[in-house]
Every structure is written in C-alpha cells, then in structure tokens.
Amino acid sequence: MTSTLLREAREAMATLAPTSGGGADDVERYARARWSVLTEPGDGVAGHAIARWGAAAALDLALSDTSAPDIPELSERDWRRARARWLPRRDDHAYPLELARRVGARLVVPGDEAWPVRLDDLGVHAPPALWVRGRLDALADPVASVALVGARAATAYGVRVAAELSGDLAAGGATVVSGAAVGIDAAAHRACVAVEGRGIAVLAGGVEKSYPAGHADLLAGLSRRGVVVSEVPCGTAPTKWRFLQRNRLIAALADATVVVEAGWRSGSLNTAGHAAALGRPLGAVPGPVTSAASAGCHRILRDYDGRCITSADDVRELVGWDASAQRQGTSTDRTDDTTRILDALSSRSPRDVDELARRSGVEADRVSSLLGLLALDGRAVSDARGWRQGTP
Structure with a gap:
C-alpha cells in the first residue's frame, strides 16, 4: 500500500x-x-x-x-x-x-457498530457499504424490525391498514422498514413518524436527494429518530434495476416482511421473494376477493406460504414477539398510558398537549406520541384548537 x-x-x-x-x-x-x-x-x-x-x-x-x-x-x-x-x-x-x-452523509461498513448484521445473510450479494443519513444507531439496533411494503397505487383501505400496522408496531418499539415510495411505503413511514417511532427508509438512489421529491419532509422527519440509507453513492439516480435490488435490502433488514396491498405483478412481490429466499417470515394482508389491488397479497397467501395478517398482533405472532411486551426492555405501559390519555380527552372541548399531560399525569412528549397512534384508529381527532375524543 x-x-x-x-x-x-x-x-x-x-x-x-x-x-x-x-x-x-x-x-x-x-x-x-x-x-x-x-x-x-x-x-x-x-x-x-x-x-x-x-x-x-x-x-x-x-x-x-x-x-x-x-x-x-x-x-x-x-x-x-x-x-x-x-x-x-x-x-x-x-x-x-x-x-x-456536503450533505452530511456517513459511510457505514462491516465491522462498524452501526453495521446491520442482518445484511450479512445476503452473502456475496450484500452491499460493500451503506450511505446513511440520520441516526446510525437505528441501523444496528437489536430491537425487532418489520418491513411493511406494498403498491404505489394504493387504495384508501391499503393506506389505512399500513398506517395502523406501522403506528402500532412503532409505538410498541419495533423498527419499521420500507422503501419511501408513494402509496403503502409512504403510509407506513408517516405513521411511524407520527408516533415518534424508529424507522428505516431504503432508497434506490443517493441519500442526498429525496425520491419522489414530494417526500423530502417525510424523510427529514423520519431521519430525526430513524435513518435513511442506500447502497449506491450520492449522486446516483434511481433506476428500475436499482429499485428491484433495493428490495433485497428491505427484506434483509427486517425480521419479517408484510405486504399490505399489492397487485398481481406488484414489485412488492419481489421483496416477498427475497424474504422467502432468506428464510424470513412472510405475511400479507388480505383484501376483498374482487379487488385487483389485493391480488398480489392473495397470491402470497396461496403460493408463498404467507401468513394472513389482520393486525399488529398478527405480525408479532409471525416472528414470536410477545404481544403484550416488546423485546429488549421496551416499556410495557403503553396500554395504561393510552387509557389515561383517553380519560383526559373531552368529546366536546378541544385540549392541547400540555393540558392533556396535566390531566393524565403522562409526560407531554409521550402524550404527543400516543395521540398520533390514537388518531390512526380514530379514537382521537385534532383541529387548530386541539385534541378531542373521536369515534373509532
């Protein structure tokens, strides 16, 4: 040398x-x-x-x-x-x-504390390095992780289910992995950010540029507690090949992959195939049998030996997580705190976060986090004046 x-x-x-x-x-x-x-x-x-x-x-x-x-x-x-x-x-x-x-990206390689050892299961097809923006500790965090993926042309049903699954899992301490695309990916990332959870967005192009451009704020919010990563260097444009190869990283970074909504030929089936090849648990959310938007999910359930997923508890069961207490010492008081916040909400008078914290005895940051989760299933609603009880 x-x-x-x-x-x-x-x-x-x-x-x-x-x-x-x-x-x-x-x-x-x-x-x-x-x-x-x-x-x-x-x-x-x-x-x-x-x-x-x-x-x-x-x-x-x-x-x-x-x-x-x-x-x-x-x-x-x-x-x-x-x-x-x-x-x-x-x-x-x-x-x-x-x-x-210039953009403050970091280069993470095998042997670093932040290197996600799950990627080593890809063998010679593992990336030589990862380009990263955000919280490096989110990459190698040993807590449970789940990939939530699906179609770009998502229906309202798919978006709602993706948000509910992601919000529940992220609030419970799991890391949510997805690909930052429009549709199901974006719904999963937004719900994760809303509950101040930890997420990983895997891009097909360089991390210096959001793709699509409209997701710049979403990725910025995600990177404050999670991380945005890519195996291609800054300045690299996303291409069809890079999107398909990106999917193997999504599958490898997660303990389980769940396809929320996908058509018969959706690219999400490529992610599902990688998960199956890695021996990782695979699940799919069923939809109406008449819906072309769910035909890929039904295909996973029939041909890929996927598990039927209808709730976050189904995801936890898929990989053996305790539904009442997440791994790695994550707090188990989420249900009790949620009840206290619901008790503090009024059905008529809007109340701000500070007032809800005072009435519930729960710290303000946690109130904000759990309100985001409650909003996902309609139990809390907000407007410019504050938060009220909803009707789920």
Whole structure:
C-alpha cells in the first residue's frame, strides 16, 4: 500500500466515517466506498473478490492489468466481464464522496457498530457499504424490525391498514422498514413518524436527494429518530434495476416482511421473494376477493406460504414477539398510558398537549406520541384548537 493511497484514503474518509464505533481502517473503508461506485447493487463477482481478499486488495486487483485472481467460485471469463463493467467508473469516485460530505452523509461498513448484521445473510450479494443519513444507531439496533411494503397505487383501505400496522408496531418499539415510495411505503413511514417511532427508509438512489421529491419532509422527519440509507453513492439516480435490488435490502433488514396491498405483478412481490429466499417470515394482508389491488397479497397467501395478517398482533405472532411486551426492555405501559390519555380527552372541548399531560399525569412528549397512534384508529381527532375524543 503506497503512502499516497494511504493519505488519499485518510483524507477521503475524514468526515465520512461514523464519529464513533468505526470498525474498519481508512484504507478498507475507502476501498468499500469505491466499490460502491464501481458496481451495481448485488454484484456477486465483487462480493466474491471482497470476501476472499478484503476490499482494498480486491480493488487493487480489479483496477490492475494482472490476470484473473484465484477465486474458486469464479471463472476467468466471469472476472473479465466484471472488470469490463467496473473500469469505466474507476475515476468516478471523487464527486460522490464530495457530495456525501456536503450533505452530511456517513459511510457505514462491516465491522462498524452501526453495521446491520442482518445484511450479512445476503452473502456475496450484500452491499460493500451503506450511505446513511440520520441516526446510525437505528441501523444496528437489536430491537425487532418489520418491513411493511406494498403498491404505489394504493387504495384508501391499503393506506389505512399500513398506517395502523406501522403506528402500532412503532409505538410498541419495533423498527419499521420500507422503501419511501408513494402509496403503502409512504403510509407506513408517516405513521411511524407520527408516533415518534424508529424507522428505516431504503432508497434506490443517493441519500442526498429525496425520491419522489414530494417526500423530502417525510424523510427529514423520519431521519430525526430513524435513518435513511442506500447502497449506491450520492449522486446516483434511481433506476428500475436499482429499485428491484433495493428490495433485497428491505427484506434483509427486517425480521419479517408484510405486504399490505399489492397487485398481481406488484414489485412488492419481489421483496416477498427475497424474504422467502432468506428464510424470513412472510405475511400479507388480505383484501376483498374482487379487488385487483389485493391480488398480489392473495397470491402470497396461496403460493408463498404467507401468513394472513389482520393486525399488529398478527405480525408479532409471525416472528414470536410477545404481544403484550416488546423485546429488549421496551416499556410495557403503553396500554395504561393510552387509557389515561383517553380519560383526559373531552368529546366536546378541544385540549392541547400540555393540558392533556396535566390531566393524565403522562409526560407531554409521550402524550404527543400516543395521540398520533390514537388518531390512526380514530379514537382521537385534532383541529387548530386541539385534541378531542373521536369515534373509532
């Protein structure tokens, strides 16, 4: 390793590595950053090379003119074709790294405290690195996580069910994973933010830009308690291939995947397929048998051995979580606090959060969180004057 390359790596990684808990040295981290630029998501040839030689040594081999390295799983033809894909991008790393610095993104790699070890189940198809904005601790948090996905062209029924599931699970301490698309994904993310839960949004393009653009505020809100991630570097545009490959990360980051609403050929079935391939529990929400918007869910229930999901408790049962108390020491007083807040609400006179906190004896931050959950099922409603009891 030349002193020039070492200096280049240190300078490049100075502001991109996690501020604490970084497990890789600068050269290895820098090499993984460059691999994320060279490759398209899920490149198994790169994965084999990195697994055998390490990211830095594999990068040297990929960019050199030497013969194919000795990797039993790969033929010389595989390596030649892979290098033909990679070499046109060999000098494309400067701009993505600078853009990441400008937007405050971090680079998380295997060995870091923030690295989500669930991704290791993808084997050689795991990403070499993740580009991250938000709370790094949300990635490797050991609490339960669930992926809620579904169609972009969602119906009112699908949006409501996604919001109810997400709000209940997030308020109970689970991490909600989805893809930040319109429709079901957005409904799941919004409900998670509304109850001040922890979520992970997995993008198909760079984390510096919201896609779609209308979700900028949603992703900003999610990143305050959760995290926005991508395996492609900043400045990368989302494409059909990257959306499909992004789905394997959604499935791998979650303990279970639930498809809330999906047509017969919905891309959500791709996520379901990844979950099934990983051996992760898979569920689907049934819809009317006459609804084309739920045909994909019914297909999962019939052909993918999916479990029927009608409530958040069904999701907890799907992976063996205790319905009355979430794992990892999460508070078990949610039901009692909810009852106290309901008692403090009036059916006629609107009351603000501070007044509800005074009447219920529950701290104001928790009142705000649980009001969001109560609003999802109609037990609380709000207007410019405050909150009132609703009619679920």
